[in-house]
Structures are given as C-alpha cells and as structure tokens.
Amino acid sequence: MKSGEHFSLFETTRVRGWFIRRVFSISMFVAICFIWLFRLSHKGHPYWPCLALFAAEIWFGFSWLFSQSLRWNLIFRKTFKTRLSQRYEDKSLPSVDIFVCTADPDIEPPIMVINTVLSVMCYDYPAEKISVYLSDDAASDITFYALLEASTFAKHWLPFCKRFNVQPTSPAAYFNTLHHSKPYPQNLELVKKLYEDMKIRIEDAAKLGRVAKEIRSNNHRFSQWDSYSSRRDHDTILQILLHKNDKHNSKDVDGFILPTLVYLAREKRPQYHHNFKAGAMNALIRVSSNISNAKVILNVDCDMYSNNSQSVRDILCFFMDDEKGHEIAYVQYPQNFQNLTKNDLYGNAMFIPSEVELHGADGYGGPLYIGTCCFHRRDALSGKKYDSGYRIDWKNEIDHAIESNLQELEEKSKALARCTYEENTLWGKKMGLRYGCLVEDVITGLSIQSQGWKSVYYNPMRKGFLGVAPTTLLQILVQHKRWSEGHFQIMFSNYSPLWHAPGTIKLGLRMGYLHFNSWATTSLPILCYSIIPSLYLLNGIPLFPKICSLWFIPFAYVILGESIYSLVEFLIFGGTIQGWWNDLRMWLYKGTSSYLFAFIDNIFKFFGLSDSPFTITTKIMDEDVSQRYEKEVMEFGASSPLFTILATLALFNLFCLLSTLKDLLVLGENGFRDYEEMVLQILLCGFLVLINFPIYQGLFLRKDKGRLPSSLVIKSTTLALSACIISKIFI
Numbered sequence: 226m227k228s229g230e231h232f233s234l235f236e237t238t239r240v241r242g243w244f245i246r247r248v249f250s251i252s253m254f255v256a257i258c259f260i261w262l263f264r265l266s267h268k269g270h271p272y273w274p275c276l277a278l279f280a281a282e283i284w285f286g287f288s289w290l291f292s293q294s295l296r297w298n299l300i301f302r303k304t305f306k307t308r309l310s311q312r313y314e315d316k317s318l319p320s321v322d323i324f325v326c327t328a329d330p331d332i333e334p335p336i337m338v339i340n341t342v343l344s345v346m347c348y349d350y351p352a353e354k355i356s357v358y359l360s361d362d363a364a365s366d367i368t369f370y371a372l373l374e375a376s377t378f379a380k381h382w383l384p385f386c387k388r389f390n391v392q393p394t395s396p397a398a399y400f401n402t403l404h405h406s407k408p409y410p411q412n413l414e415l416v417k418k419l420y421e422d423m424k425i426r427i428e429d430a431a432k433l434g435r436v437a438k439e440i441r442s443n444n445h446r447f448s449q450w451d452s453y454s455s456r457r458d459h460d461t462i463l464q465i466l467l468h469k470n471d472k473h474n475s476k477d478v479d480g481f482i483l484p485t486l487v488y489l490a491r492e493k494r495p496q497y498h499h500n501f502k503a504g505a506m507n508a509l510i511r512v513s514s515n516i517s518n519a520k521v522i523l524n525v526d527c528d529m530y531s532n533n534s535q536s537v538r539d540i541l542c543f544f545m546d547d548e549k550g551h552e553i554a555y556v557q558y559p560q561n562f563q564n565l566t567k568n569d570l571y572g573n574a575m576f577i578p579s580e581v582e583l584h585g586a587d588g589y590g591g592p593l594y595i596g597t598c599c600f601h602r603r604d605a606l607s608g609k610k611y612d613s614g615y616r617i618d619w620k621n622e623i624d625h626a627i628e629s630n631l632q633e634l635e636e637k638s639k640a641l642a643r644c645t646y647e648e649n650t651l652w653g654k655k656m657g658l659r660y661g662c663l664v665e666d667v668i669t670g671l672s673i674q675s676q677g678w679k680s681v682y683y684n685p686m687r688k689g690f691l692g693v694a695p696t697t698l699l700q701i702l703v704q705h706k707r708w709s710e711g712h713f714q715i716m717f718s719n720y721s722p723l724w725h726a727p728g729t730i731k732l733g734l735r736m737g738y739l740h741f742n743s744w745a746t747t748s749l750p751i752l753c754y755s756i757i758p759s760l761y762l763l764n765g766i767p768l769f770p771k772i773c774s775l776w777f778i779p780f781a782y783v784i785l786g787e788s789i790y791s792l793v794e795f796l797i798f799g800g801t802i803q804g805w806w807n808d809l810r811m812w813l814y815k816g817t818s819s820y821l822f823a824f825i826d827n828i829f830k831f832f833g834l835s836d837s838p839f840t841i842t843t844k845i846m847d848e849d850v851s852q853r854y855e856k857e858v859m860e861f862g863a864s865s866p867l868f869t870i871l872a873t874l875a876l877f878n879l880f881c882l883l884s885t886l887k888d889l890l891v892l893g894e895n896g897f898r899d900y901e902e903m904v905l906q907i908l909l910c911g912f913l914v915l916i917n918f919p920i921y922q923g924l925f926l927r928k929d930k931g932r933l934p935s936s937l938v939i940k941s942t943t944l945a946l947s948a949c950i951i952s953k954i955f956i
C-alpha cells in the first residue's frame with residue numbers, strides 16, 4: 226500500500242490475469258498479420274473479390290485492435306463510505322441535483338417516470354440536500370399530474386423507505402420483489418394501497434388522454450396549460466412542487482423535510498431547434514443553478530430507477546477524495562436492466578461494454594459518458610476547463626430560495642428555459658451538453674475529457690440503476706442505428722479522437738473511442754464477409770487457403786481463438802452459452818442493418834440530404850409481444866427495410882448452402898476433393914445459415930403476429946434468388 230492511500234476514499238485495483246490476456250492478444254495480432262500477408266502474397270485468386278476480402282480483413286484487424294485497447298488495462302473501483310462519514314458530517318456534505326428526462330407519455334408511461342423520480346428522492350442522504358428535476362419534453366399535463374400525485378405519495382413513501390430500509394426505492398420494483406422477501410414490514414399494506422390507488426388514477430388519466438376536468442379545476446397549477454398549443458409549441462412550464470421554504474407543503478407525514486421537487490417543460494417553438502435530450506439537459510442545468518445549484522448533478526433517463534440507496538455516498542467518495550477527487554468530472558455507472566430474460570435474445574445486457582470495455586476505458590482515465598446513470602461535477606458539465614490548482618469548497622452553497630419567495634423563484638427560473646436564451650451563447654458548443662450529435666452524451670463526455678478532466682467508472686455489486694431494455698428486434702435495430710450514426714458523427718466532428726486535443730487524451734483511450742465510433746463503418750466488412758464467400762461458394766470458386774495449407778492455420782487460429790475467448794469472457798460475466806450465441810447474432814444483425822443504414826444516412830447528411838431525428842425508444846409493450854419476449858421468441862411483426870436486408874442475406878446464404886450440399890451429394894467423392902479448397906467458405910456459409918435460424922422461422926414457420934409479414938417473404942426471396950441467378954450468369 227502506498228503512503229497516503231490508507232486515507233483515500235476509494236481504491237483502484239487491476240484485473241487479475243492481465244498478463245495471460247496480453248500474451249493472447251499479441252498472438253492473435255500475429256495471426257491477423259499472417260492473414261494480411263496471405264492476401265498480399267496470393268494474387269492468383271479472382272482479383273476483385275479477394276481485394277474486397279482483403280480490405281475487410283484489414284478493417285476487421287483494426288477494429289479488433291481498437292477493441293483490444295479496451296481490454297489492455299482493466300481497472301476496478303471500490304469506495305470507503307465509512308471514511309467519508311468519519312470525515313464529513315451529514316450537514317457538511319454537498320447538495321445533489323438529480324435530473325430525470327422524459328419526452329413522450331405514450332411510450333414512456335407517467336407511472337414509470339414517477340417511479341424513477343420517487344426512487345431517486347429516497348437516497349440515503351439528507352433530504353434537504355436533494356433536489357429532483359423532471360424535464361418533460363412533451364409538456365404533458367398527464368405527466369405533470371402524475372408528478373403531482375407522486376409529490377403527495379412521497380410523504381408516505383419516504384418515511385416508509387427510511388424506517389424499513391427499503392431497497393429498491395422505486396415503489397413498483399419494490400412491490401414486485403415482495404413475494405420473495407417475507408415477513409412484510411408493518412404499514413406495508415397501507416403504503417401499498419396508497420400506491421395502487423395512485424397508479425389507477427394516473428393510468429386512468431393516461432387512458433383518457435387528458436387530466437379530468439375536476440382535477441384540473443381544483444388545482445391552479447394546471448392553468449399553465451391554458452396557453453399550450455402542442456408539444457412543439459408552448460411556453461415554459463415550471464413548477465416547484467416541493468421545497469423546504471414552502472411552509473404548507475414541504476414535510477413528510479413524520480414531519481421531516483422532503484427533497485425539492487421541480488417540474489420543467491422548457492419552452493418549445495417550431496422555429497427553434499430543440500436539440501432533443503441535450504437541449505433538455507441544458508435547460509435543466511440552468512434552471513437548477515437558479516433553484517438549488519448543487520455542485521453534483523445526477524442524470525438518469527426516465528426508465529432508470531435507483532436500485533441502490535447508497536449511490537450518492539459512493540460517488541462522493543470519488544469527488545471528495547483529497548488526492549484525486551479534484552480531477553474527476555463525472556462518475557459513470559453501468560446501464561443495467563430490469564427486464565432481461567435468461568438468454569438475453571437481443572443482447573440487451575451489453576455485458577461486454579459494461580463489464581469489460583468501460584473498465585478498460587477507466588484504465589486510461591476516461592470511461593465514456595453514456596447519457597444516464599451518471600454523476601457530474603456541475604462545473605465540468607457547464608464547460609469549465611480542468612485546472613490542477615482548482616479545489617471546490619464543498620460546503621459553500623448559495624441558497625437562492627432564501628432570497629426570493631417561491632413564486633418569484635419560479636418566474637426567474639422560467640426565463641432560463643426559453644428558446645431564445647441560448648442565442649449567441651456557448652450553450653451546446655462549449656457549455657453543457659453538446660448539440661448536433663445523435664449521441665450527445667458520448668460527445669459531451671469526450672469534450673469534457675479533452676478539457677483535461679478525468680472520469681471514473683463505478684460498477685458495484687449491487688447495481689446502481691435498473692432500466693427498461695427494448696423488447697423487439699426493430700426497436701433495438703433502430704436504437705443502434707441512432708447510436709452508431711451518432712458515434713460516426715463523432716469521428717468526423719471537432720472532437721474526433723483521431724486528431725482532437727493532442728496530448729490530453731491518451732492513445733489507448735482514443736483507440737477505445739474509435740472502437741465505438743467506427744461501428745457504422747464495420748457494416749461494410751461484415752457485409753463483404755456475409756456475401757462474397759458464399760457467392761463464390763455457389764460458383765465453386767475458392768477464396769481462402771486449402772485446409773492442408775499452412776496458410777490455413779492463421780485463419781483457424783483467429784476464428785477459434787476469438788470464438789473461444791469471447792465465449793469465456795461472456796460466461797465469466799454471468800452469461801449463458803445460448804446468450805453468447807444470441808449476442809453474436811445481434812452483432813451480425815446490427816452490423817448488416819443498423820450500422821449500414823447509419824453509414825448511408827451519414828453520407829446523405831454529409832451532402833446535406835437528410836437529418837436523422839432522435840427516435841425515442843418505446844418502454845412499453847402489449848401483452849402478446851410481452852409473452853413472446855418472455856419466451857425468447859424473436860419479434861419481427863413489422864415491415865422495415867432493416868428486416869428486408871436481414872431476410873435477404875439469410876435466404877441468400879441458405880440458397881448458397883443448399884446448392885453446395887446438392888452438388889456435394891451429386892458429385893460424391895470427387896466433389897469432396899473439389900470442395901476441399903472451400904472448407905472455410907462452407908463453414909462460413911453454414912455458420913450464417915445456423916445463426917439465421919430465427920429469420921427462417923419468422924419467414925416460413927411461424928403463424929403468430931410477431932412473424933415477418935408475407936410481403937417481406939416475397940420481396941426477400943425474390944432478391945436473394947435473383948442475386949444467386951445473376952451471379953451464376955456473370956461469375
């Protein structure tokens with residue numbers, strides 16, 4: 226132990242077995258070089274297809290190299306909360322502002338949103354130091370009504386959580402766990418009934434599509450909706466629902482102060498671009514600076530409830546550490562999910578990014594900011610540059626509310642959320658979240674790091690947050706299209722890890738960023754590998770070394786090595802074999818559809834031909850879909866160009882394989898000798914057919930609503946068959 230480390234509020238350890246890992250990495254790299262060498266030295270094969278495969282192999286090689294940088298130096302963090310409490314009394318701990326973002330009550334149900342809000346109100350932390358802000362980009366009176374209800378329910382829920390040390394503090398999630406943990410705490414029935422009644426009222430309003438007249442007329446707060454004309458056209462609506470200075474409405478049933486609770490719908494006008502979530506976050510940063518101005522900001526999406534009531538104390542161990550705390554701009558938690566199934570059909574768990582890659586980025590001092598479950602230092606988020614001499618005085622807080630009464634405070638704060646406020650300012654450029662990128666979070670994190678700040682990844686045993694993972698294939702593909710498109714934008718933005726801020730960001734971390742940034746471009750090599758080898762197999766032309774040639778070894782080593790390695794990595798983090806297979810399939814599907822479309826859209830955007838919006842991910846599903854999700858049956862159910870590509874590729878490979886098998890049977894022993902040169906092509910084609918099984922089922926075998934529509938069956942069969950026939954003519 227180094228001197229001084231004893232007093233540190235957190236500890237950093239290195240992963241075990243890193244040496245073996247590195248040796249393996251190097252051996253893989255050598256094999257990859259041999260593959261490149263094979264292509265360079267064998268010009269006899271058909272020229273163009275081999276050139277394309279070579280290009281693909283070069284690209285795969287680089288992309289593998291980027292992924293290695295995220296595995297080179299994994300680190301893990303541990304906090305010492307008792308040391309924190311020994312050093313700081315509760316009353317001298319800093320305040321925390323918590324931002325929850327929602328944008329559409331139809332696909333982000335208000336009841337889910339307030340569960341998230343309630344969960345973060347219940348941190349094991351002095352309530353008067355917590356302020357929760359809900360940003361509603363839909364300015365929905367139903368969401369507001371739900372929050373109003375939540376502010377009343379909180380008066381029972383918070384004392385209940387405190388008294389019985391309830392975990393998780395989201396009421397819905399807690400009541401769901403109850404059948405496992407007996408005996409029930411006292412008062413449970415009462416609180417549960419209050420919750421259920423509230424839930425019915427909120428869901429009734431949601432079903433009705435508006436808040437009932439009686440409720441509206443009984444509460445003057447709804448009058449702010451009088452001037453509302455549409456989601457995209459309304460004034461700022463800002464309401465402080467709970468505040469310690471409000472004499473009539475600030476305490477729970479036990480007489481203790483409640484956290485501050487604020488509803489904000491920033492102004493929207495059709496002629497002003499609202500910049501999606503980044504715009505909402507920036508309005509929140511400003512408004513909160515006027516109301517509570519905490520130095521630490523937590524940001525969660527509306528579906529990510531807090532699953533660990535200690536999180537605030539945990540992250541303060543980083544920010545308040547004497548030695549290293551002042552360098553840290555944000556502490557990122559992993560994004561975990563509550564609704565995963567056993568084998569994770571859609572690879573939702575994102576084991577590898579959460580359990581490996583972000584730890585690897587942390588090793589270089591810079592996990593990415595992934596938009597949710599992240600604690601920020603307000604100064605860094607607001608654009609302040611890192612300065613090694615700068616120390617925060619955690620105890621010195623300005624309480625705006627004391628200066629003015631709440632109504633005045635509301636009015637003053639409203640002005641900060643106006644559309645025109647940001648005109649001619651650095652907001653969205655150098656202050657707050659950066660605009661113009663579909664992954665506003667990642668580019669913001671990168672820009673913060675390029676100002677000299679570090680970040681920390683904290684992934685404790687008890688998960689900090691749990692959210693709702695998408696449950697249909699289309700949702701995931703669309704989500705990943707947005708992500709990969711955004712990442713691609715970063716590569717060519719002012720903050721590109723290729724060239725921006727030399728000297729500030731380490732090479733390893735740059736490569737790590739490039740691993741994510743280059744998702745969209747990986748679509749091209751994946752497509753090459755899914756089409757060319759099978760196409761030439763169909764025509765009996767070999768593109769890879771013979772099985773008896775020495776050149777076969779590097780191919781075999783890379784394929785087997787990478788498969789076994791990724792399987793072991795997956796199993797170590799609690800996945801199943803089936804789950805690994807599913808994850809591999811999703812990599813392929815994302816690669817050939819989401820990433821491809823993201824790539825194409827980026828090119829269109831470059832020529833000014835299109836501009837992709839932020840498509841919000843649905844957080845609800847109907848009964849039918851939900852049942853199939855539970856059974857891990859792939860959900861198609863819609864017609865989408867993304868599916869057309871997937872189905873066409875699947876069928877195309879099936880036709881190629883069938884035709885080859887037929888030839889093998891007809892030719893007998895001679896045939897086997899011919900095909901000896903094509904073992905890799907047959908294996909690759911066979912692998913593609915095997916992994917595409919859910920698509921064949923969706924096309925031909927299933928009868929339920931989640932199957933692929935018949936129009937798509939016709940379209941993709943025609944396309945795949947034509948590709949086979951045309952190739953027979955031209956090759």
Ligand SMILES: O=c1ccn([C@@H]2O[C@H](COP(=O)(O)OP(=O)(O)O[C@H]3O[C@H](CO)[C@@H](O)[C@H](O)[C@H]3O)[C@@H](O)[C@H]2O)c(=O)[nH]1
Pocket residue numbers: 326327328329333360362500501502505525526527528595596597663664665666704707708711839840841842843
């Ligand atoms: O105009 C908008 C659009 C979205 N949101 C909110 O942003 C959050 C994330 O949206 P979601 O549709 O759930 O996207 P995901 O793909 O799940 O989001 C991940 O990726 C995004 C970047 O693409 C990040 O912003 C998110 O924090 C991160 O969880 C949600 O709470 C939305 O309500 C807004 O507030 N305003």
Ligand SMILES: [Mn+2]
Pocket residue numbers: 526528842
């Ligand atoms: Mn989400």
